[in-house]
Amino acid sequence: MASEHDQRQRDDQPLLDPTAIRGLVAELGLRPTKQRGQNFVTDANTVRRIVGLAEVTPDDVVVEVGPGLGSLTLGLLHRARRVIAIEIDPLLAGALPATVARLAPARAEALTVITADALRVDELPEPPTKVVANLPYNVSVPVLLHLLATFDSWQHGLVMVQAEVADRLVAGPGSKTYGIPSLKLAWYASSRRVGSVAPSVFWPVPNVDSGLVALARRPPVETTANRAAVFAVIDTAFAQRRKMLRSALAGLVGSSAAASVVLEDAGIDPQVRGEQLEIADFARIAEALARVDRSGDSAGH
Template structure:
């Protein structure tokens, strides 16, 4: 078993590095060993996994991941923390040190890893959590599951079903790739510094993306437009994509969707159908002009 980090260990490590959590990178370090082991357990990490961890910080979660026998690639944007992580692991979990790779980089720019990852497990900075999740899902098709600790409000948005108050762009785009559910709450006291917001765990299981004749970008353009003005019906929201309000209405009626329906009422399959219908009509219009 690895020697996990407690509150004093985290503070002593930070002091030794002459560093502290910064708002710049949204750092809140986990100081509770029970919490990181809970995260690893819910994520179902085993020795067969290659786990990518974004924002390992001082290594609290990294150590818990490594003690499963999994291979871990830690992506850390803070150069001081990235340089120190391997030494911390060597001292506290020497038998697992060979399973760790550290990449000092912005997670949003990572497009290659030592081997295809099977899981993403991380305590994500609140301000970049959704973009990071979507980037890794798009970039690494080998990812089977994701377990992230995020702001509670973000967790609600990611896991929200169509028709709920918190359903929106993150919910729809996450549903393109995964089934998503909240996997538990996390108390503020397990962090240093203590955040002003609540946190929660989100578990995402990869599934086949919807079969479609259009690109992901075309579907996401429909999603973005549908939520750009939440008080508008789809007829108005999709007018720019369709060309006019009237053309948007015609496309929606053809699909059996009430034109004044709002985006939050639709699931990912509906957004795919709309994107396909708009593309079909655009192609038909272009063909007519060429004749």
């Protein structure tokens, strides 16, 4: 556990500013790509705000996805015991340790860089306790769900995503933005919007605002259905968003009449739409579908 004096020293350590960012970009000959969602934070106060909202402590092992030039990485290293940074771009991954060694030499050994696609990482050198990241816009939801599914040791997190995605992640039943991301995240965790971030703090400047979403893992839904089965029902229910569930799920059981029977068995009104249901409701539908499958198997023998 770090002393208060050690913590103050860490908090006083330098972070990247626009001048330092420009220097790194020139040094690396970097050309950010939209394909990899590369927008780098240039404002130190935004970094401090994110680290503060994430409540990073000296006991935390933090996973950061898409560290880029190291803006947030430095802020996290000033607080966390260890930062595991996953970076898909070999150029950026190779430069990050040197940046940390120059600006935070006392914390250089606390950084581990993994050069990989975060969606393919299924092993880490140490179980993480938090995820704090400026997630690439184009893969933010898949990456977040992968980290939740693959590493169950982390209980809290804070992610910066496109504002529209933030709204979808935290939406509740009945809202216009409620849908697949909201429900799949709800399988693992509760979420809340804790702030907004203006485009001006990034380079290159994106044409959208960003949102900060805080996550807290919660006990899994009590169900006999597995996650894949529940997620399959969710995907089917929202494939044609405005349809009543009995019509949306007809393809799973052969007809809307058969779907109505399944829904009634699950205690769900066949005329409701998917955006009106919670994650536990979809779990009950998956259970009812499994009962249909089992009875069909029994009849076939």
